[in-house]
Amino acid sequence: xxxxxxxxxxxxxxxxxxxxxxxxxxxxxxxxxxxxxxxxxxxxxxxxxxxxxxxxxxxxxxxxxxxxxxxxxxxxxxxxxxxxxxxxxxxxxxxxxxxxxxxxxxxxxxxxxxxxxxxxxxxxxxxxxxxxxxxxxxxxxxxxxxxxxxxxxxxxxxxxxxxxxxxxxxxxxxxxxxxxxxxxxxxxxxxxxxxxxxxxxxxxxxxxxxxxxxxxxxxxxxxxxxxxxxxxxxxxxxxxxxxxxxxxxxxxxxxxxxxxxxxxxxxxxxxxxxxxxxxxxxxxxxxxxxxxxxxxxxxxxxxxxxxxxxxxxxxxxxxxxxxxxxxxxxxxxxxxxxxxxxxxxxxxxxxxxxxxxxxxxxxxxxxxxxxxxx
Amino acid sequence: xxxxxxxxxxxxxxxxxxxxxxxxxxxxxxxxxxxxxxxxxxxxxxxxxxxxxxxxxxxxxxxxxxxxxxxxxxxxxxxxxxxxxxxxxxxxxxxxxxxxxxxxxxxxxxxxxxxxxxxxxxxxxxxxxxxxxxxxxxxxxxxxxxxxxxxxxxxxxxxxxxxxxxxxxxxxxxxxxxxxxxxxxxxxxxxxxxxxxxxxxxxxxxxxxxxxxxxxxxxxxxxxxxxxxxxxxxxxxxxxxxxxxxxxxxxxxxxxxxxxxxxxxxxxxxxxxxxxxxxxxxxxxxxxxxxxxxxxxxxxxxxxxxxxxxxxxxxxxxxxxxxxxxxxxxxxxxxxxxxxxxxxxxxxxxxxxxxxxxxxxxxxxxxxxxxxxxxxxxxxxxxxxxxxxxxxxxxxxxxxxxxxxxxxxxxxxxxxxxxxxxxxxxxxxxxxxxxxxxxxxxxxxxxxxxxxxxxxxxxxxxxxxxxxxxxxxxxxxxxxxxxxxxxxxxxxxxxxxxxxxxxxxxxxxxxxxxxxxxxxxxxxxxxxxxxxxxxxxxxxxxx
Numbered sequence: 001x002x003x004x005x006x007x008x009x010x011x012x013x014x015x016x017x018x019x020x021x022x023x024x025x026x027x028x029x030x031x032x033x034x035x036x037x038x039x040x041x042x043x044x045x046x047x048x049x050x051x052x053x054x055x056x057x058x059x060x061x062x063x064x065x066x067x068x069x070x071x072x073x074x075x076x077x078x079x080x081x082x083x084x085x086x087x088x089x090x091x092x093x094x095x096x097x098x099x100x101x102x103x104x105x106x107x108x109x110x111x112x113x114x115x116x117x118x119x120x121x122x123x124x125x126x127x128x129x130x131x132x133x134x135x136x137x138x139x140x141x142x143x144x145x146x147x148x149x150x151x152x153x154x155x156x157x158x159x160x161x162x163x164x165x166x167x168x169x170x171x172x173x174x175x176x177x178x179x180x181x182x183x184x185x186x187x188x189x190x191x192x193x194x195x196x197x198x199x200x201x202x203x204x205x206x207x208x209x210x211x212x213x214x215x216x217x218x219x220x221x222x223x224x225x226x227x228x229x230x231x232x233x234x235x236x237x238x239x240x241x242x243x244x245x246x247x248x249x250x251x252x253x254x255x256x257x258x259x260x261x262x263x264x265x266x267x268x269x270x271x272x273x274x275x276x277x278x279x280x281x282x283x284x285x286x287x288x289x290x291x292x293x294x295x296x297x298x299x300x301x302x303x304x305x306x307x308x309x310x311x312x313x314x315x316x317x318x319x320x321x322x323x324x325x326x327x328x329x330x331x332x333x334x335x336x337x338x339x340x341x342x343x344x345x346x347x348x349x350x351x352x353x354x355x356x357x358x359x360x361x362x363x364x365x366x367x368x369x370x371x372x373x374x
Numbered sequence: 375x376x377x378x379x380x381x382x383x384x385x386x387x388x389x390x391x392x393x394x395x396x397x398x399x400x401x402x403x404x405x406x407x408x409x410x411x412x413x414x415x416x417x418x419x420x421x422x423x424x425x426x427x428x429x430x431x432x433x434x435x436x437x438x439x440x441x442x443x444x445x446x447x448x449x450x451x452x453x454x455x456x457x458x459x460x461x462x463x464x465x466x467x468x469x470x471x472x473x474x475x476x477x478x479x480x481x482x483x484x485x486x487x488x489x490x491x492x493x494x495x496x497x498x499x500x501x502x503x504x505x506x507x508x509x510x511x512x513x514x515x516x517x518x519x520x521x522x523x524x525x526x527x528x529x530x531x532x533x534x535x536x537x538x539x540x541x542x543x544x545x546x547x548x549x550x551x552x553x554x555x556x557x558x559x560x561x562x563x564x565x566x567x568x569x570x571x572x573x574x575x576x577x578x579x580x581x582x583x584x585x586x587x588x589x590x591x592x593x594x595x596x597x598x599x600x601x602x603x604x605x606x607x608x609x610x611x612x613x614x615x616x617x618x619x620x621x622x623x624x625x626x627x628x629x630x631x632x633x634x635x636x637x638x639x640x641x642x643x644x645x646x647x648x649x650x651x652x653x654x655x656x657x658x659x660x661x662x663x664x665x666x667x668x669x670x671x672x673x674x675x676x677x678x679x680x681x682x683x684x685x686x687x688x689x690x691x692x693x694x695x696x697x698x699x700x701x702x703x704x705x706x707x708x709x710x711x712x713x714x715x716x717x718x719x720x721x722x723x724x725x726x727x728x729x730x731x732x733x734x735x736x737x738x739x740x741x742x743x744x745x746x747x748x749x750x751x752x753x754x755x756x757x758x759x760x761x762x763x764x765x766x767x768x769x770x771x772x773x774x775x776x777x778x779x780x781x782x783x784x785x786x787x788x789x790x791x792x793x794x795x796x797x798x799x800x801x802x803x804x805x806x807x808x809x810x811x812x813x814x815x816x817x818x819x820x821x822x823x824x825x826x827x828x829x830x831x832x833x834x835x836x837x838x839x840x841x842x843x844x845x846x847x848x849x850x851x852x853x854x855x856x857x858x859x860x861x862x863x864x865x866x867x868x869x870x871x872x873x874x875x876x877x878x879x880x881x882x883x884x885x886x887x888x889x890x891x892x893x894x895x896x897x898x899x900x901x902x903x904x905x906x907x908x909x910x911x912x913x914x915x916x917x
Contacts, residue, residue, distance in 0.1 A: 144462070146466055310444075
């Protein structure tokens, strides 16, 4: 009889029976190891959490009073004889791949990751393993990212152009990850960076955690409209089309997402500018990352799982499609029109809007009011 | 080509008309004149002749990309556009890229006509390698002849008119007809007075605005009175469902132009005798329809001869055409578009009276009506007249350029409709790429659902999202790009006409099917049956 695998896929999440812990579970459990603080990976309701140091303050801010243990990359924690070590995933600040080892059998759970060094979070590091559990949000060959330097050149030029033409500049990206990456790459000689409340809350949590970010100014009821219009405004996806955003008219608004690579998705978004900026690995990044682990088996959890799995098998990997609640094709394709459930859940949890469940309309209409009015 | 690729990208990034005009002017101001004319040709539907068919185009892309064919297909379904898919699949190529102008590229494309297949392949694969992603996208659009831009011809004309300080209507007229960007120069286009007129050149069509109605909200007689004024100021005609055309006789030569600016003189030989009988310097505007015994036939009869390369004797017998003229734009060589509707109508009547072929050269009869009330009743007879509704033209109006609000209105009858169940879904294209937006609908035949129509339009973006969400969670089977979904959602499908068909399972073919509304209130059991659908066939299909 074949022995039970070290990690298995259950209806609560990825489970290690031997170590009695879950990784990124979506239903309440006793012991949860968290790859990163995005809402579809870090759910509320677990008894104990383990995550990276730099996820600490964001987790407290988002989940409230939780029992949390944090560790450094490379540091090992033992649970019932099973070894757990975190390695950088390069996705957002504090994001980690989880390595699980027992009796010489090595598994790695990637969580979400990107292979490009964004200069903000610790860069992705391939970890040798037998079994690799990978995301594949952008697992189609049409997704190939440009180097970010080129992208931010475009963004800074666009900001300057707007300034010359008396247009306010609004950049939209989700609040943990995209926002900080933008903030750290803007040309501060152009002007000040103003943030929507949802974004600034996350910035503050990160600063409490010791992360040094460029100075930002929270937009509040006291903000002077003309001052704000001379800077750049960073807003979450839920602010698009809201009265909050309309106050800064006339403006040009740029949307940052990997989905902007496709013209149709960009047109649906009706953004003035689509910046193809993603915290996920592109097609080549995914394949090189999987290859670098030297794994015997690879499991694809979310994204274009069916075709990516088939392709990996075609080129000689032993690849398997698994079902998780980290969002599959269903969720991701909706992203261009409105925040993906991931972004949405995140924003909703931040502004304490009650979850809309399967109702897709609710989210696009919900307004992000936390930033207050001006 | 860089400037042209950038133009395309910039136009994509704005919905604002003024911004589009600014971008177009910026482009015109920074490229050579020959590029301007090529751009104008492309933006007005004059693509270079297709040199490589789509099968070879895809095959050579696959060969260069070294991807499995199935993955290429799946990529295409994610992107929803072949030119864009190929552009994205090649490496980014950020360093080197070609500095050839649009004119040079198009010259190379045209030169392919004399190439061997092997040389074409090398040229194509090399071209892909020296372009960046955006340039490759535009290049593929040029190569595949599917050049559609999100900018109307009106805006392009406006931009040129502002640069050249010319009247937009004059320019619109000057870019009509069959010119080649290799021969027509920008200097000729914008000179204050054009001396050598192309004798085949048509006038820009005047198009009517629809009187907005839905199956739920109808216009009342009071609404019409308020919007249009007194009924006596208006001329009413039936709205015919055929091919809108302009018929020209100048210097003894005949030209027939369709609305899409296709020169179709040879496609309608039946019209030539009456045209020869017209005085020189005559231009008529009207509708070409299939006729028998002096009565128009449904559009599907005419459809059988559209797109045929050879008009066989049988086709000419089965689907003979005539003209229903409704306007005269040039008389005795004089452009009379400035005259009033009534004056032009008088001239048209005269031409008709003097013509030896009144059974081919019909004129659109004027509807006699005393009030909006009366006209509203008459409109109810449209279907019996094989008309789509009524046209309203202000008696003192000139013949204008393009779609203009105010003097010409089309007042269509309500579409026919039926409640149907969605059974298949497919991803859309363009703006709807990667979303399930193309649906197949079915009606009941006993306890089975028979598909009878496909429809793409009619839902709002929010509704499309909901249907997309439903499709992804209720897929029963996948056949390539098509998903069989759980029959559950009911929609009201509207259409302009219905005809018998041997090619369709349901035995009927619909004209212009679209979704009128989502019937949240109806369970699938209450959708209509095939008998109800066939009852709509009525009498006009016994011909």
